[in-house]
Amino acid sequence: MEKTVATFLSHIGAPVAEAHCERLIRTHSDFPALVSISDAFERLGLQHEMSMVDRAELDALPYPCLLHTEADGGDIVAIRKPGDVAANQEALAFWSGVIIQVDPQPVLAVQERIGAYKRQQFSRFLVMALALTGVLTTVYGGLRLAAQAPSAAVGAGMGGLLVLAAAGGAIGYFLLAKDLGIKYSSVENFCAVEGNAKTDCNRLLNSEGASILGVLKLSEAVFAYFTFQILALYAAVLSGVLYHEAQAVFLALSLLALPVIGYSVVYQYAIAKTWCKLCLLVDAVLLAQLGISVVLHQLQPVEATALAPVAVLGFALLLGAVLALTVLGKGLLKEYFTVIKSEAEALRVKGSVAVFKHLLQFTRRITITPFTDEIILGSPEAKLKLVLVLNLHCQPCKEHFQKVVDAIQVYPREIQIALRFVLSGRDADISPTSVHYLIRYWRENIQGQPEQTQRTVRLLQDWFEDMDLERFKQKRVVDFSVPDSHSEQLSLAHRQWILREHITRTPALFINGYFLPQNYTLDDILAMTQELIYSAGKEEVAG
Structure with a gap:
């Protein structure tokens, strides 16, 4: 869904x-x-x-x-x-x-969505760059193999083996993806069952015949087999002395793959009575490799006495290592996806308003008598009233405030958020303090003006851009030569309220006077907003 x-x-x-x-x-x-x-x-x-x-x-x-x-x-x-x-x-x-x-x-312009989208676009760029690197590396490897070959025909054959290995590796990846539940629309369309056609990749890949001894899955074997081939050929390219050993390994593997191809075709035709298009592609690649390996052997026969036993043993160990890493890596990915699924189920329970309200009853309740000239974002008529306590020199508070901005944008009439400020240690010997300066600027230039919420948001965003009072003074000028006792009293009221309610960490969030339960965040409140509003319309949350 x-x-x-x-x-x-x-x-x-x-x-x-x-x-x-x-x-x-x-x-x-x-x-x-x-x-x-x-x-x-x-x-x-x-x-x-x-x-x-x-x-x-x-x-x-x-x-x-x-x-x-x-x-x-x-x-x-x-x-x-x-x-x-x-x-x-x-x-x-x-x-x-x-x-x-x-x-x-x-x-x-919800920043949470914008940030996630930018990360996705960057990830896709990295995938494209990685794919291009793979193509260029394959081309380079093929050219090096051709250059090291004793003849153009042999070089072309070894290059063809590398290209086929890369194609087989890609098919193996898609097989692994299907096993892990990762879907690609192009692959799903290719494997789709059409009418009365006797093709069903999913049914065949989940059958008992799609495993070796009931332990090694077909997807793992295919991916490891072709990945090993790519690494073996690059070892030959980089070393410059393992050319004949690589050719011998390919010939041996191609001959061993012949009965595998036969089993695959017979199983699909006679036992499963359905065809797997991806499996047929694997069979086609194996057959093509067998044909090239046989031709290469005729052009340049492989002599056992000319092979280095250590190199052959190294290739065998490499195959085992790639296979082990594939199986272990797939197992870890399966566990990760299981954890993700379990997390989603846990978050659904956590996001239940009934559970939230029950936990809310056991948290500390505070007195939230509105200050005169309270800095408020959102609608005064909102049923869901939050108080967010911030430290103006706190990086997590900066990040939390951006989520507040998103919340007000998404639910401008449903949520009201009052902002209160903790005096930072950086303001200990400064007059005016950052809190006092910010409050006075707000009172003189924003309070009661059109678009008060939007202008307040921009004020806080300007502050959190540098979190430096001297730089902020250059952007937002206040004339402190003119006394304003009300702003000073409001700044003092913030400080006294913080001390009276024993608020010792920031950011701190309160909902209708209750401290947010442990492990709950503003993100969780946003996910429950509609239900909380409906609940608040009937009764005070947790009241």
Whole structure:
């Protein structure tokens, strides 16, 4: 469900990181209900509309859109073009009638979404750079092999073996990805079951025949086998003296692969009675390598007496090491994905409003009598009232404040956040202090002005850019030659309240007078905002 939504947003051009979107949906306390998608879109700053449509209008839907089905407790079908309706008839048999339309252009500059998207784009750039490096390295290796060969024909054959090894390694990676549950749309489309065609990659790869002795999976064997070949050929290229040993290893492995190819074809045809396209590609690569190895042997026969036993043993140990690393690495990745799944389930429990309110009752309650001229972000009429205590010289407070900005943007009428400030040790011998200077500037230039919340946010962002009072004075000028006792008293009120309530760490967050339970953050509050607002409409949170 969450993967379908994230992929759909990417398809329509929304600047959203797929992993970030998936996490917002998957960890929602009501997942897989529709509200988990709706709340995620709000957190991402995306305008969307959910409506009911009669089944008779199914073929006249606006594209692109998402359709909600009631299969497996709730699922999503992405409709990107008219033909997708016909292609998903089986899934749409459970269609609930709900259609979701999304505007790909965000209406809010949510920094959490922007940061996640930038990280995704950078990761994709690194993947492309890595792929290009692999292609260039393969070309370089092929040219070096050709240059070291006794003849052009032999050089071309060794280069062909390297290219085939790289192709086999790529197929092995996709097989590993399928085992780990990582999906690539191109691979899924290639493996898709069409009509009455007797092809089903998933069924075959999950069968008993797709393993060696019930221990080594086909994906592990394929990836390790071709990765070893690539490393062996590069060892020959870099050493300049292992050319014949590499040729001998390839010939031996190709001959040993012949019965494997036969078993693969017979198993698919006679036992499983279905074909795996990826497995057939592996068979094709193995056959091509066998043909090249045999031709190379005819052009330049491999003589056992000319081989260095130490080099052959080294290749054998390399094969074992690559195989071991592949199996162990895949096992670690499986454990990691299991932990991620368990974390999502735990976060759904943590994000339950009932659980949160229960824990809230056991936290310390403080007195939050509003100050005269309180610095408040959001709507005064909001039902969800938060107090955020910040240290103006604290890096975590800076990061927390940016999340506050996102919260106010996403829920401008539902959340009110009062800001209170701890006096930093850096202000011990300074007059005016950073807190006093900031409060006075706010009172003289922002309080009561149009767009007060937005201007207050920009004020704090300017401060947190450097967290240096002297530089801040150059940007935001205040004339302290004119006395203002009210600003000084308000600064003192902040300090006295901090001491009276024994607040010893920052950032500190309070919700409707209660200290936030341990291990809860502002992110968790944002995930529960809609439910908390609904709850607050009926009764005070935890009251």
